[in-house]
Amino acid sequence: MRYFVTAAKGTEGVLRDELRELGVRHLRADRGGVHVDGPPSLAWRLCLRSRIGVRVYESLATGGARDADELYDLVRAVEWERFLSPRHTLAVGASAKNTFTNHTQFLSRRVKDGVVDRLRAREGERPSVDLDDPDVRLFLHGQGEDFTLYRDLSGDPLHMRGYRRHVNDAPLKETLAAAILRLSGWTRGSTLIDPMCGSGTIAIEADLWARDVAPGLGRRFGFERHLDFDDVARRSFEDIRAECERMALDEGPVIIGSDIDGRALLAAKENARAARSLARFSEMDVRFLAPKGFDGAVVTNPPYGERLDGGMSFYREMAQALAKMNGHTVTVLAGTPMIEDALNGERPLREASRPHQVFNGPIECRVLRYRVANRAEGADPVAVEPRGKDPR
Ligand SMILES: C[S@@+](CC[C@H](N)C(=O)[O-])C[C@H]1O[C@@H](n2cnc3c(N)ncnc32)[C@H](O)[C@@H]1O
Incomplete structure (x- = not known):
């Protein structure tokens, strides 16, 4: 298939669901992402609209290589003059498993040699390498003797929406937040x-999703710097962008973020403003959380590791507060088993599905989903009087 949309480990399934919803018909989920087929306009659309995809790669060559010379020949046979000129800059990355060498820098260099030698032979000059901000970014994927050479259409990874100006401790990537929202089963219409x-990442992503605001509207993409992105392509891309802008709704469900840390909230509010998100934020201790209605979703990412004050006793109090959210679904991204132990100790929290493993960067996490049983279903009677500052 022509394109490969990459995803954080564990989020390939929800990416596939998202791409289906975006109208992609020819697709196949794989480790690390989803293969997709279609015209270039599909790839541009996915750069603009996928919330979970991390990069959109276009496959330019596939083939077998048993040594460096065969790899060089594979690369040199590509019509590079269509994609870049000697005035463009270039960077090459690589991953390899059981290939003739596991030295990925060596593989990258061979690819670079194949590209620049072909262009020098045809145009008398060669493009130079820029590892930080190249016009064209290539990526070689090798497994055994099989190689695929991709060009990266996204440029900066797609989690860089352009709205996050401020971060606090351990921010989630926007793409992972979007994946967790989908894993939560949230219906997008409810609080x-x-x-x-x-x-504020989860709340902002939830608001943008609920109102169909395309996540890529505030940024540029790698393909816009490629040689084959000519005036005709640009006009058709601008039409797609304008169509995305028209799709966005002015109103959405109530989305609330709260935190105990005032500095984090300042960052959340600034980010929401930059994203033109309607999510609202206020200061509150999670232990004082109380339901205002009888449905809705809680989706959250508690602290863990060095940033955590209170350890297991904090998680127990957090779990007690979450267990009072009658009629809600509760989804928690847990970076430590202690969180799961605390939540599983609360009777009203009924597991809604099996935990789902995802990776937050290198950290193995579990997405835990519960439904909070209401009294009629046999949960303990609960007091729901808020004791902290009101989030609304
Ligand atoms: C892992 S971070 C959440 C990161 C967030 N998902 C983002 O993308 O920026 C955990 C947050 O929990 C907050 N926190 C810690 N104890 C809390 C408490 N008792 N009540 C409310 N928030 C608390 C911290 O201030 C921190 O912002």
């Missing part, structure tokens, strides 16, 4: 609360 919102 959503993140009571440990940090810099």
Whole structure:
């Protein structure tokens, strides 16, 4: 298939669901992402609209290589003059498993040699390398003797929406926040609360999704710097962008983020303003969380590791507060088993699905989903009087 949309480990399934919803018909989920087929306009649309995809790669060559010379020949046979000129800059990355060498820098260099030698032979000059901000970024994926050479259409990874100006401790990537929202089963019409919102990523992503605001509207993409992105391509891309702008709704469900840390909230509010998000933020201790209605979703990412004060006793109090959210679904991204132990100890929290493993960077986490049983279903009677500052 022509394109490969990459995803954080564990989020490939929800990416596939998202791409289906975006109208992609030819697709296949794989480790690390989803293969997709279609015209270039599909790839541009996915750069603008995918919330979970991390990069959109276009496959330019696939083939077998048993040594460096065969790899060089594979690369040199690509019509590079269509994609870049000697005035463009270039960077090459690589990953390799059981290939003739596991030295990925060596593989990258061979790819670079194939590209620049072909262009020098045809145009008398060669493009130079720029590892920080190249016009064209290539990526070689090798497994055994099989190689695929991609060009990166996204440029900066797609989690860089352009709205996050401020971060607090341990911010989630926007793409992972979007994946967790989808894993939570949130219906997009109901109220959503993140009571440990940090810099606001979950709440902002929820609002943008609920109102169909395309996440890529505030940024540029790598393909816009490629040689084959000519005036005709640009006009058709601008039409797609304008169509995305028209799609965005002015109103959405109530989305609330709260946090105990005032500095985090300042960051969240600034980010929401930059994203033109309607999510609202206020200061509150999660232990004082109380339901205002009888449905809605809590989706949150509690602190863990060195940043955590209170350890297991904090998690127990947090779990007790979450267990009072009658009629809500509760989804927690847990970076430590202690969180799961605390939540599983609360009777009203009924597991809604099996935990789902995802990776937050290198950290293995579990997405835990519960439904809070209401009294009629046999939960303990609960007091729901708020004792902290009101989030609304
Ligand atoms: C892992 S961070 C959340 C990061 C967030 N998802 C983001 O993308 O920025 C955990 C947050 O929990 C907050 N927190 C810690 N104890 C809290 C408490 N008792 N009540 C509410 N928030 C608390 C911290 O201030 C921190 O912002």
